[in-house]
Amino acid sequence: MRFHIPYPYFTGKSDWMVQSKKQKYLFLAFCLIPTFIMFSIFTLYPLFSGLYYSFFDMSGSSQAKEFVGFDNYIKLFSDEIIPATIWHDYFLVITKVIGIMIMAVFIAVALTQLKIKEAPFYRIIFFFPNIMSVVVIGILWAFIYNPDLGLINSGLEFLGLENWTRAWLGNENWALTSLVLPSIWAGIGLFMLLLMGGIANISKSYYEAARIDGANEWQQFWKVTLPLVWPQIKISILYIVITTLNGSFIIVQVMTGGGPNNTTHVMGSYLYQQAFQQYNFGYGATIGVMILVISLLTVLILQFILRRDKVEY
Amino acid sequence: MKRSVGNMISRTGIRIPLILWSIAVLYPIIWMFIGSFKSNAEIYANPWGFPETWNIxxxxxxxxxxxxxxxxxxxxxxxxxxxxxxxxxxxxxxxxxxxxxxxxxxxxxxxxxxxxxxxxxxxxxxxxxxxxxxxxxxxxxxxxxxxxxxxxxxxxxxxxxxxxxxxxxxxxxxxxxxxxxxxxxxxxxxxxxxxxxxxxxxxxxxxxxxxxxxxxxxxxxxxxxxxxxxxxxxxxxxxxxxxxxxxxxxxxxxxxxxxxxxxxxxxxxxxxxxxxxxxx
CATH class of the missing domain: 1.10.3720.10 (MetI-like)
Structure with missing residues (x-):
């Protein structure tokens, strides 16, 4: 007979299936080891190995590598393009966080609080770009920005603002800014849903209490909704920052390839250029280490800044 | 009564940005579908309109x-x-x-x-x-x-x-x-x-x-x-x-x-x- 063995402490897991220790470990090994081996080979090993590569000069194949100590790091700190790529990444982070959060909060509040009967329609439409391929988004928007045929320039001409038309993605001053709109366009839906989930969980009694105290809808938003969805807002901001720092280079690669004249290069696209187009793999790995460090540091600092005691009423 | 009128106005006001954003999301996607049925000449002549003949x-x-x-x-x-x-x-x-x-x-x-x-x-x-x-x-x-x-x-x-x-x-x-x-x-x-x-x-x-x-x-x-x-x-x-x-x-x-x-x-x-x- 096999019975649940009571433990003095509770972990939420039970050992009912254990017939003998040996069988338990065999089953555990069956469940965990193949997966862990694959994970180690294709995720853990490459990450640590990337760290190791950053101390080598490797051009071409992996056989021809030469230990160079901190040379790649010295090169990193004196490379003029690097500070620009970091700034471009943070520019995208900041504009995306502001743009997405303002719009997502507005839409989430509108769709949950204001009893609009076609709300499900908006929800379904606004979320869709989130599951579109970055390639499709990038190419679609590159066409929208097209200097001759594009929607933006046609629209400006239609409004009589010919002076404002320009080759958006080919203009050194405007290319980076032009990348913000597609990123926001594609990003809002997920955060709208996250915030809607948070708002749906707020008890109606808070709003009733606020109304009795004479708070208008605007005050209710600032005093009730916003503080109570703070956990969701915090998660959303962190998520936008992480996904931008770890993935902004994809839309850059599709839309501008880092140009014109490096004005849209972000850290990841510069890594791609150095490693996979110019075959400076060692230096590419050094840029990768920088991305890792910057991304982890940013998340840590942000978590500290956003730390705010849970609101209790 | 005053409240419900105000409500209606604010709800209509809220709808405008929602409708605009729906258009912003849907239009490029629909336009991509339409464009796929147009000849290159038509795309140049009239990039944002409907095709004259739908061809595959x-x-x-x-x-x-x-x-x-x-x-x-x-x-x-x-x-x-x-x-x-x-x-x-x-x-x-x-x-x-x-x-x-x-x-x-x-x-x-x-x-x-x-x-x-x-x-x-x-x-x-x-x-x-x-x-x-x-x-x-x-x-x-x-x-x-x-x-x-x-x-x-x-x-x-x-x-x-x-x-x-x-x-x-x-x-x-x-x-x-x-x-x-x-x-x-x-x-x-x-x-x-x-x-x-x-x-x-x-x-x-x-x-x-x-x-x-x-x-x-x-x-x-x-x-x-x-x-x-x-x-x-x-x-x-x-x-x-x-x-x-x-x-x-x-x-x-x-x-x-x-x-x-x-x-x-x-x-x-x-x-x-x-x-x-x-x-x-």
């Missing part, structure tokens, strides 16, 4: 001259193999981490989950050489393996949280009847987690179908291109050939399966993605 020449050109057929096939293989491999690797691990007590289970779970936050770009350089050594570089099966492992943390996370809702009594009574843990995993847990498994699989399949950057790095020859790479290729060619119609047709081919999945599984996809984001 662009699709035929994309399919034959730009060998989109091969890319669609490659993308289907990569997506299917990747999605199945993810499940094979994720289900047993998710079960063990959720239900079996062992030393280091918390550490292992944290390790998998934190991999979701690590920028993998750094790993792609060594992975490039590793795949070369395994003869898996420029190989769609190699790409499928890389894809599967990249979605492993997300899949384990969603599956464990799903399995935690299955009552333990079912496993206990099955075990009392003499079923082995392997039997419990295969015959009890897997069917009962089917809803979670479907959610994870749809999310992963869309991810693999859409993926661009890893394919760009790990595939090289044109006959191995996935759809995303083929489209990127057509797009860069279109700068010189001006074959915009063909480009739109290939974009449509890429997006239609996603639209179909979204219209069937809209709620699952939305739930799966928000859950994946919440762990952060």
């Amino acid at each position: 020449q662009n699709f035929a050109t994309a399919w034959t001259e730009y060998s989109i057929d091969t890319s669609v096939f490659n993308s289907l293989i990569v997506t299917a193999v990747g999605a199945i491999l993810t499940l094979v690797l994720a289900i047993p691990t998710a079960y063990a981490l959720e239900r079996i007590r062992f030393k280091g289970s918390h550490f292992l779970f944290t390790l998998y989950i934190s991999a979701m936050m690590i920028p993998m770009v750094l790993g792609w350089i060594p992975l490039f050489f590793l795949l070369g050594q395994f003869n898996l570089l420029d190989n769609i099966f190699g790409l499928a393996i890389v894809y599967a492992i990249s979605q492993l943390p997300f899949s384990i996370f969603v599956l464990t949280s799903f399995m935690s809702t299955i009552p333990k009594s079912l496993e206990e009574s099955a075990a009392m009847d003499g079923m082995s843990p392997y039997g419990v995993l295969w015959k009890i847990i897997t069917p009962l987690s089917m809803s979670g498994i479907i959610t994870v699989t749809i999310m992963n399949a869309i991810q693999f179908w859409n993926e661009y950057f890893m394919a760009l790095i790990f595939l090289q020859s044109e006959e191995n291109y996935t759809l995303a790479l083929a489209i990127d290729f057509i797009s860069s060619e279109a700068q010189y050939t001006n074959a915009w119609g063909t480009l739109f047709a290939s974009l449509v081919i890429a997006i239609v399966p996603v639209i179909i999945l979204y219209s069937i599984f809209q709620q699952r996809i939305a739930k799966g993605m928000t859950e994946g984001a919440i762990k952060g």
Whole structure:
């Protein structure tokens, strides 16, 4: 007979299936080891190995590598393009966080609080770009920005603002800014849903209490909704920052390839250029280490800044 | 009375930005569909209007001259193999981490989950050489393996949280009847987690179908291109050939399966993605 063995402490897991220790470990090994081996080979090993590569000069194949100590790091700190790529990444982070959060909060509040009967329609439409391929988004928007045929320039001409038309993605001053709109366009839906989930969980009694105290809808938003969805807002901001720092280079690669004249290069696209187009793999790995460090540091600092005691009423 | 009038005005006022944003989202997508039926001459003459005659020449050109057929096939293989491999690797691990007590289970779970936050770009350089050594570089099966492992943390996370809702009594009574843990995993847990498994699989399949950057790095020859790479290729060619119609047709081919999945599984996809984001 096999019975649940009571433990003095509770972990939420039970050992009912254990017939003998040996069988338990065999089953555990069956469940965990193949997966862990694959994970180690294709995720853990490459990450640590990337760290190791950053101390080598490797051009071409992996056989021809030469230990160079901190040379790649010295090169990193004196490379003029690097500070620009970091700034471009943070520019995208900041504009995306502001743009997405303002719009997502507005839409989430509108769709949950204001009893609009076609709300499900908006929800379904606004979320869709989130599951579109970055390639499709990038190419679609590159066409929208097209200097001759594009929607933006046609629209400006239609409004009589010919002076404002320009080759958006080919203009050194405007290319980076032009990348913000597609990123926001594609990003809002997920955060709208996250915030809607948070708002749906707020008890109606808070709003009733606020109304009795004479708070208008605007005050209710600032005093009730916003503080109570703070956990969701915090998660959303962190998520936008992480996904931008770890993935902004994809839309850059599709839309501008880092140009014109490096004005849209972000850290990841510069890594791609150095490693996979110019075959400076060692230096590419050094840029990768920088991305890792910057991304982890940013998340840590942000978590500290956003730390705010849970609101209790 | 005054309140309800004010309410109506404010609700109409709220609708205007919602309607504008709907247009901003839908118009480029609809326009892409319309463009795929226009000739190049028409795209130039009237880029944002309807075509005079709807013709499917662009699709035929994309399919034959730009060998989109091969890319669609490659993308289907990569997506299917990747999605199945993810499940094979994720289900047993998710079960063990959720239900079996062992030393280091918390550490292992944290390790998998934190991999979701690590920028993998750094790993792609060594992975490039590793795949070369395994003869898996420029190989769609190699790409499928890389894809599967990249979605492993997300899949384990969603599956464990799903399995935690299955009552333990079912496993206990099955075990009392003499079923082995392997039997419990295969015959009890897997069917009962089917809803979670479907959610994870749809999310992963869309991810693999859409993926661009890893394919760009790990595939090289044109006959191995996935759809995303083929489209990127057509797009860069279109700068010189001006074959915009063909480009739109290939974009449509890429997006239609996603639209179909979204219209069937809209709620699952939305739930799966928000859950994946919440762990952060």
